[in-house]
Amino acid sequence: MTPLDLAQAGELTGTLAKMPATLDKTVRYSLSVGEWQLPLNPLLGRKIVLEHTGAIHCTHCGKKTKKSFSQGYCYVCFKRLPQCDLCIMSPEKCHYDQGTCRDSRWGDQFCMTDHIVYLANSSGLKVGITRATQIPVRWIDQGATQALPFFRVATRYLSGLVEVLFKAHVNDRTNWRAMLKGPAEAIDVQDAATALLAGNQRGIEALRQAHGLRSVQALSSPEPVTLDYPVLEYPTKVISRSFDKTPVIEGTLMGIKGQYLLLDTGVVNIRKHTAYQVHVSVQ
Numbered sequence: 001m002t003p004l005d006l007a008q009a010g011e012l013t014g015t016l017a018k019m020p021a022t023l024d025k026t027v028r029y030s031l032s033v034g035e036w037q038l039p040l041n042p043l044l045g046r047k048i049v050l051e052h053t054g055a056i057h058c059t060h061c062g063k064k065t066k067k068s069f070s071q072g073y074c075y076v077c078f079k080r081l082p083q084c085d086l087c088i089m090s091p092e093k094c095h096y097d098q099g100t101c102r103d104s105r106w107g108d109q110f111c112m113t114d115h116i117v118y119l120a121n122s123s124g125l126k127v128g129i130t131r132a133t134q135i136p137v138r139w140i141d142q143g144a145t146q147a148l149p150f151f152r153v154a155t156r157y158l159s160g161l162v163e164v165l166f167k168a169h170v171n172d173r174t175n176w177r178a179m180l181k182g183p184a185e186a187i188d189v190q191d192a193a194t195a196l197l198a199g200n201q202r203g204i205e206a207l208r209q210a211h212g213l214r215s216v217q218a219l220s221s222p223e224p225v226t227l228d229y230p231v232l233e234y235p236t237k238v239i240s241r242s243f244d245k246t247p248v249i250e251g252t253l254m255g256i257k258g259q260y261l262l263l264d265t266g267v268v269n270i271r272k273h274t275a276y277q278v279h280v281s282v283q
Helices: 075-080 104-110 137-141 156-166 176-180 189-199 201-211
Strands: 011-017 028-033 036-039 047-056 115-121 125-131 146-153 216-218 248-257 260-263 266-269 276-282
Touching: 011 036, 028 276, 115 137, 115 156, 115 189, 125 137, 125 156, 125 189, 146 156, 146 189, 156 201, 176 260, 189 201, 201 216, 248 266
Parallel strands: none
Antiparallel strands: 011 028, 011 276, 028 036, 047 248, 047 276, 115 125, 115 146, 146 216, 248 260, 260 266
């Protein structure tokens, strides 16, 4: 990706991808448009026009598709690729050990590696999982204002089993509309983690006995993280905008949170529109 200087940012055309973000005092975002990365934080308060050209190109094979599946794939890739399998959304259903992984080499790289089980506060307390290398990106993508890693496990499958234990007591999903209306009410995530661990010790020990003592490890003295997002004003009513219904989406950029652009005319989920070709202009 090539950074685009603000002075050059009159207009550009390309396919959208998930917004890159960097943790800082205030999260820093860029809009990925083809080979370009447009810094977004300096554009707060300015009018942005996003015009869908009508083309969607599969983010894996590049072929033109009428519909995007699983955030950017054509139907053939959606049915074939391991990153589109059911176990990505439900890791406790991993079937790698059965020899039926769609691509075992991909599984070795992305699933058979250390994962973190965490608590986050996006629209209230939730439990989640991610690869160790995806901290803090995962928290930013979910619009979390607080986060705490508290377990390290050996595989994605095990992270799913730990998550299943905890989600019997705490939510595992974000209310995206509530998340976009403002910062979540602060909670003590360390106390919440301590309580979850105490209430599920028997289940954790059972996993260790079945998979090895080092396969599921509570992190010692984890530090909570606070995140702040570049937002001038949150919407009082969340109105979702989609290129599938409105080819041209425009408005003043009031903020960026999660993978959403907050415009004064509605919110746009950029990740949902991965692989959509758009013409972008800034006024």
